[in-house]
Amino acid sequence: MGKGTPAMGKMGSKKTHVPCRRCGKHAYNIRKGACASCGYGKTAKWRSYNWAKTH
Numbered sequence: 001m002g003k004g005t006p007a008m009g010k011m012g013s014k015k016t017h018v019p020c021r022r023c024g025k026h027a028y029n030i031r032k033g034a035c036a037s038c039g040y041g042k043t044a045k046w047r048s049y050n051w052a053k054t055h
């Protein structure tokens with residue numbers, strides 16, 4: 001109390017993305033149950049687009 005940083009709102013109250021088990025990126029959406037980066041949980045294949053030169 002008194003000194004120090006004030007509580008910064010809902011900072012870190014809820015997380016939507018956690019590290020993905022497949023690509024390792026912090027892009028696995030818990031609510032969607034799918035990775036935004038590689039598509040883990042959404043597709044068995046790696047999420048890839050021709051405009052995204054991944055592999």
Ligand SMILES: [Zn+2]
Binds near residue numbers: 023025027035036
């Ligand atoms: Zn992923």
